[in-house]
Amino acid sequence: AQRVTQPEKLLSVFKGAPVELKCNYSYSGSPELFWYVQYSRQRLQLLLRHISRESIKGFTADLNKGETSFHLKKPFAQEEDSAMYYCAPLLTGTASKLTFGTGTRLQVTL
């Protein structure tokens, strides 16, 4: 069955500490993978996508096809990183289907 798993509902870290938000997927084929973020009172928005291999707001995500994981990482957490983060696999083809994990709430405290 096609599934995306974000095992942590809440991740609480201190400011300046490293962050790793986990995402594992189980999909046939090769989905494209995205991380979306929802800050308080803002719309859900794209944070980064795996094919671009870029760092956005200090976050990076490496696709590990062997482990079928796409963990989101940041070396030093900032208060403004507090938000809800969603891992999102996109199956492309005749009908592109964008699905989301259950999300992880990141709480950065002083």
Place this chain on the structure above:
Amino acid sequence: DGGITQSPKYLFRKEGQNVTLSCEQNLNHDAMYWYRQDPGQGLRLIYYSQIVNDFQKGDIAEGYSVSREKKESFPLTVTSAQKNPTAFYLCASSSTGGTEAFFGQGTRLTVV
């Protein structure tokens, strides 16, 4: 101003009534999506459409219906058959081919 607009922001309905949520985009996107967001369950896909006059069921389509008569519009009807309709509903659109999805601000539906 380009974007995706959902209306209304808040909606109250009596149990047993059908209700339609509006989603309009002027981004010239082919693909549109409807999600339901519940605490602890993330975003669950209700319906999606890649092209006008065509749409597919998502993971939780029961009790919902959609139409895609125009490229810019993808209304969602929550029918009386939906057993637990009170939720936050999000609409999104994207170009085809694995690109970024843009989201509306959502509609909070409360059924009493």
